[in-house]
Amino acid sequence: xxxxxxxxxxxxxxxxxxxxxxxxxxxxxxxxxxxxxxxxxxxxxxxxxxxxxxxxxxxxxxxxxxxxxxxxxxxxxxxxxxxxxxxxxxxxxxxxxxxxxxxxxxxxxxxxxxxxxxxxxxxxxxxxxxxxxxxxxxxxxxxxxxxxx
Amino acid sequence: xxxxxxxxxxxxxxxxxxxxxxxxxxxxxxxxxxxxxxxxxxxxxxxxxxxxxxxxxxxxxxxxxxxxxxxxxxxxxxxxxxxxxxxxxxxxxxxxxxxxxxxxxxxxxxxxxxxxxxxxxxxxxxxxxxxxxxxxxxxxxxxxxxxxxxxxxxxxxxxxxxxxxxxxxxxxxxxxxxxxxxxxxxxxxxxxxxxxxxxxxxxxxxxxxxxxxxxxxxxxxxxxxxxxxxxxxxxxxxxxxxxxxxxxxxxxxxxxxxxxxxxxxxxxxxxxxxxxxxxxxxxxxxxxxxxxxxxxxxxxxxxxxxxxxxxxxxxxxxxxxxxxxxxxxxxxxxxxxxxxxxxxxxxxxxxxxxxxxxxxxxxxxxxxxxxxxxxxxxxxxxxxxxxxxxxxxxxxxxxxxxxxxxxxxxxxxxxxxxxxxxxxxxxxxxxxxxxxxxxxxxxxxxxxxxxxxxxxxxxxxxxxxxxxxxxxxxxxxxxxxxxxxxxxxxxxxxxxxxxxxxxxxxxx
Numbered sequence: 001x002x003x004x005x006x007x008x009x010x011x012x013x014x015x016x017x018x019x020x021x022x023x024x025x026x027x028x029x030x031x032x033x034x035x036x037x038x039x040x041x042x043x044x045x046x047x048x049x050x051x052x053x054x055x056x057x058x059x060x061x062x063x064x065x066x067x068x069x070x071x072x073x074x075x076x077x078x079x080x081x082x083x084x085x086x087x088x089x090x091x092x093x094x095x096x097x098x099x100x101x102x103x104x105x106x107x108x109x110x111x112x113x114x115x116x117x118x119x120x121x122x123x124x125x126x127x128x129x130x131x132x133x134x135x136x137x138x139x140x141x142x143x144x145x146x147x148x149x
Numbered sequence: 150x151x152x153x154x155x156x157x158x159x160x161x162x163x164x165x166x167x168x169x170x171x172x173x174x175x176x177x178x179x180x181x182x183x184x185x186x187x188x189x190x191x192x193x194x195x196x197x198x199x200x201x202x203x204x205x206x207x208x209x210x211x212x213x214x215x216x217x218x219x220x221x222x223x224x225x226x227x228x229x230x231x232x233x234x235x236x237x238x239x240x241x242x243x244x245x246x247x248x249x250x251x252x253x254x255x256x257x258x259x260x261x262x263x264x265x266x267x268x269x270x271x272x273x274x275x276x277x278x279x280x281x282x283x284x285x286x287x288x289x290x291x292x293x294x295x296x297x298x299x300x301x302x303x304x305x306x307x308x309x310x311x312x313x314x315x316x317x318x319x320x321x322x323x324x325x326x327x328x329x330x331x332x333x334x335x336x337x338x339x340x341x342x343x344x345x346x347x348x349x350x351x352x353x354x355x356x357x358x359x360x361x362x363x364x365x366x367x368x369x370x371x372x373x374x375x376x377x378x379x380x381x382x383x384x385x386x387x388x389x390x391x392x393x394x395x396x397x398x399x400x401x402x403x404x405x406x407x408x409x410x411x412x413x414x415x416x417x418x419x420x421x422x423x424x425x426x427x428x429x430x431x432x433x434x435x436x437x438x439x440x441x442x443x444x445x446x447x448x449x450x451x452x453x454x455x456x457x458x459x460x461x462x463x464x465x466x467x468x469x470x471x472x473x474x475x476x477x478x479x480x481x482x483x484x485x486x487x488x489x490x491x492x493x494x495x496x497x498x499x500x501x502x503x504x505x506x507x508x509x510x511x512x513x514x515x516x517x518x519x520x521x522x523x524x525x526x527x528x529x530x531x532x533x534x535x536x537x538x539x540x541x542x543x544x545x546x547x548x549x550x551x552x553x554x555x556x557x558x559x560x561x562x563x564x565x566x567x568x569x570x571x572x573x574x575x576x577x578x579x580x581x582x583x584x585x586x587x588x589x590x591x592x593x594x595x596x597x598x599x600x601x602x603x604x605x606x607x608x609x610x611x612x613x614x615x616x617x618x619x620x621x622x623x624x625x626x627x628x629x630x631x632x633x634x635x636x637x638x639x640x641x642x643x644x645x646x647x648x649x650x651x652x653x654x655x656x657x
Contacts (some may be wrong), residue, residue: 008316049325050322072580092558134202139204
């Protein structure tokens with residue numbers, strides 16, 4: 001069997017998955033009745049709607065389509081940006097705002113095509129100076145600047 | 150026009166022209182234009198990113214600045230569309246066709262000027278419409294009960310799906326997903342935590358800043374990095390822009406287009422689920438249909454710039470009508486603005502107009518002032534915007550990441566928010582890959598809890614009888630409108646038109 005539209009096929013499967021997940025998670029919450037809805041009522045129905053519509057999307061993709069294909073994923077940027085964000089999120093409280101920002105700048109810059117170390121260092125200094133000026137001195141966000149606070 | 154409106158507008162202008170509010174408005178439109186000029190970051194991410202800057206302001210200042218950012222981005226987007234054939238955001242995609250053609254013929258000046266004039270005209274009409282339609286609509290909305298609100302939300306969401314690009318079925322799935330994401334957190338009725346996976350940071354639900362930044366900021370950057378944006382040479386016009394003012398013939402040709410564009414924009418802007426992008430495309434299509442010689446379009450027809458630019462601006466202004474009076478956001482950006490109001494401690498809804506008239510009318514007046522500022526600002530600053538476009542993307546995206554990271558973190562000072570942004574960013578990237586439209590998701594995300602609450606209340610009152618939605622006239626009217634929208638999708642000719650419009654926009 002050949003899939004005519006890969007985009008729709010995977011999108012459909014994704015929605016089926018999310019729908020099933022919503023229904024499954026909602027089994028922990030009381031359903032109640034229509035007049036006295038429990039916390040499980042609304043999400044269960046939403047999950048069911050999504051599951052059905054997703055299945056229709058996936059099934060039609062087998063028959064209809066112009067051979068849409070999914071372009072390859074950009075793994076390196078995805079990993080680098082996520083890593084940069086993660087270190088920032090963890091870092092503000094642990095190593096301070098300025099080191100966390102520095103890590104974020106350098107790691108995200110490495111996600112791009114060209115990485116020139118001098119350029120990136122200059123850019124980081126400019127961005128950090130700007131961010132500290134605006135957010136710490138300008139609007140008083142209460143972040144520790146360094147690990148010694 | 151009765152005396153009430155005059156006195157209301159007077160109150161609005163007196164609020165808006167206070168030096169501090171003028172300053173916020175100025176900063177808003179300036180930053181908005183700046184972000185609009187930069188490709189790869191749209192209005193949703195812009196508003197979300199700059200939200201923390203407004204935390205310390207009073208409610209009026211905050212909302213004035215944020216809406217300034219919103220219509221400023223629309224404006225900046227068209228500048229780059231004309232000058233470098235690069236739409237700063239999706240509503241100006243259609244402006245590229247004739248705007249850039251005009252620029253290549255050495256008529257960049259008139260193109261920019263007509264875009265500015267058209268936008269200003271549309272903005273003025275939009276402001277008047279908000280002032281005229283707002284109060285009566287709010288009056289009606291005060292009578293809405295739970296069934297009416299629920300049906301209205303159903304209509305808004307279905308309209309968003311019909312008017313969105315791409316497959317409607319997939320968009321409805323995205324909406325349902327958005328509703329589900331919206332109810333993450335503690336259920337107000339039972340106190341039970343839903344979909345939190347035991348994380349205490351999710352007890353209050355996901356912040357819309359997190360979802361918006363992930364889907365619109367993070368995911369966009371991933372997409373741009375994949376497309377090797379840095380190596381793409383940008384065809385920047387180096388010629389000097391001379392002869393800014395359009396000729397009398399230009400004005401004559403554009404006038405009708407501006408008026409029609411404004412009307413189209415006002416229609417789609419007021420309709421829940423519509424928005425600037427669909428307005429711009431429809432206005433362009435109208436002009437092409439009405440033109441004596443349609444073949445001029447795409448080769449520098451001034452109507453092709455005037456109509457969509459007026460339309461998208463009218464739509465932006467009119468979106469405030471339903472957003473402010475009904476408290477039902479109209480699209481992703483409006484959802485963010487309402488979120489900002491909530492952070493300021495103001496519950497959006499029809500009561501805003503009576504409880505905070507200074508806020509409502511001040512915002513309306515400031516929108517008009519902001520539009521005037523844009524005209525004055527934009528034309529002399531064009532040179533600066535062009536310089537800005539020469540900044541390589543490898544410097545831009547880390548800067549955007551820094552602003553996003555600080556923006557997300559500052560909402561709750563919570564590292565979990567940052568991790569959730571990554572999750573939504575990766576998810577958003579997958580959505581783009583699978584051609585699933587993320588904007589309706591965020592609209593649904595904001596409506597999720599409201600919708601559940603109103604459904605629950607409606608069925609509680611009716612003792613579980615679902616016919617309550619069709620026996621109450623206003624609610625029934627909304628549902629009939631929804632059914633008509635869906636029926637339109639089945640009519641082959643309309644469906645074909647919509648597919649053509651989508652194909653046109655994708656071909657660009």
